[in-house]
Amino acid sequence: MRIRGERECWDCGRQWSYYETGSVSCPDCGSIGSTGLGDRERHTADPVELDLSPARQLAGQERWEAALEEAIERCGEYVRRQGFLRGGELLAFEDTYLAAAELRAVARQQQRDLRVGDDEEIYLLALLRGADIGERPSPGEVPATEAMRSARALAYAKAIKEYRSEVSAYLGDHPNPEAASVLGTVAEHVKRVQALDGDVDLRTIEALVDATKGVGRAIREDNEGALAAARDRLGRL
Template identity: 50%
Template sequence: MDVRGERECKSCGTRWSYYETGSVECPDCGSMRSVGVGERSTHTDGNADLDLSAAREAAADGDLRGALDPAADACRDYCQSRGFVSGGDLLDLDDTYLAAQELRRAAVLLGDALRTSDDAERYVLALLNGAEDGQRPAPDEVPEALRAVRGLAYAAAVDHYRTDVRTYCGGEVPEPERGLLERLRDHAKRVEALDGDVAPEDSERLVEATRAIADALRGDESGVERARTRLDALTR
């Protein structure tokens, strides 16, 4: 949606950046009576922070199962609030968002399981401890039992990002990026059709291709070729 980048408090006159806070509440006096000022720009990001403190506290007490529900809830709320266009600028498909998409699914899977492996539990703990700081396990660290979780998580992240790319471009994505986005969509749909059961390396290539397309749209001429290389590797 198009919003004005600055807010002005009608009670005390304070001005602040809506793009940075995502809030209409005055940071000085707390009044909710504010108006938008300045030019309108496309903005889809809710500026939320991922807060996994409650889940980490439960895990630190040795209660991993007790950490799963608050982790899934926090990640769901965070992912629903996120967007990738801020004040007319295209943001990155960042690692915190990817880790949150993966953790929300992994937490649900482990929570529903009667038994879980040590590898799966260690992996979820790694996500829990690293997601806020944008740290996510490498593809070769994904346990076999959780590779579908990563596949579905990254496909969902790419699909959300692709939608925001179209918004960023006003619905008219230029070539050759448009063709690359269509290939990206097809690969994401394939992952979904396979219920996420693809090699973690392929999930990573999907993310890398997405980031390369974004770089191209922001003026990096090498982005197009990098995206093609990653997408070509997915068809082999």
Template identity: 45%
Template sequence: MEIRGERECKNCGARWSYYDTGNVACPECESLHSVGVDDDRKLHTANRVELDLTEAVAQLDEVPEDEALSTVKSTCREFQRKHGFVHAGELRDLDDTYLVAGELLQVADMVGRSLGRDDDEEFYLLSLLRGDEADRPAPDEVPESLRAGRGLAYAEAVREYRRELREWADASDVTIDRPATEVLSAIDEHAKRIRALEGDVPAREAERLVAVLREVTRYVRDDDEAALAQAQNRLSGLDEN
């Protein structure tokens, strides 16, 4: 939504930035009565939120597995719901933490529905849970049986990011030229195909799709022509799959 993020409390006169705090209450007196003091409304979808898996990890050895996995999924789902990619009118990147949350959501669901899992699957789930959220396992570390989790998570992330990219371009009066439009349209088609396959594609294909989106975003947002060329070259590799 487009909002005036700089706020002034009607009660005590304190000023703060909703863009930074994500809180409508005055930080000084906690009053909910405030007015916007900046001149322009800006698109803002990003909230201050962290992917905190501490409780989920602790539950692994304390409660039944289905309960622990339910906590994992609810934590990841809530993080993605609040995350957003536009901060005070500025388009941010599709970040690794968002991708990890999406993959954990899918993998936890797959593990929860399976009748059993081998050591590789167990280790991979734990590596997602206990590793640094921004340190994604490499494509060749994804077990074949769980690759659909990464494929579907990344395809969904691409769709959500594309939606906000369009909103940002409209709100910022940014014109997306024909070369970028062609790449973005191809990304949409690849993401749609992966979703139709329920994510069951090689992990490297899902990884490459995210890389293409990040590169074309740099072109649209930062006018980085080299990034567009990289996106087009990488897209050719996707088209050959």
């Protein structure tokens, strides 16, 4: 949506940025009456942080059912609120978002399987330790079971689709035909991953992640080299 993120309080005159606080209340007096300043800009990103400390603590106590539920809830809230447009600016496609989406999907899958095996436990602990600081397990660290590998592939495919949607909205205001073309190729690959229910080589989905990051970087930094690298990655799939 488009909003006037720079606000001025009717009561005390304080000016603040909704883009930064995510709150319509004046940070000084608490009034919710304010005037929008400047132009309306596309904005989808709420100020939100991912904190998995409670889930890690539960896992450390071998309370896996509670740990999974906590991780699902916290990752779900983060993914829902972490948009990619802030005050008209395109944000990066970051690993914290990907790891949160992956952990939520894997935890849900593990809830259905009821039993946490040794490989799954190591994988889940790696996600719990690293997701909130932007660390993801490598493709080789994902357990060889079809369920775990599909969970990762589908989580990443959905994340890429969400990012692509917001990049497309951004390109509506800042046309870039070459970037749009590469995004279209990404979309076709994502459709294939989803049609196959995630049954793809994890190196393929990783290449799609890298290509998507490259498109975002190309747009944000006006970096033709990043766009060429993204196109090359897709061409080798």
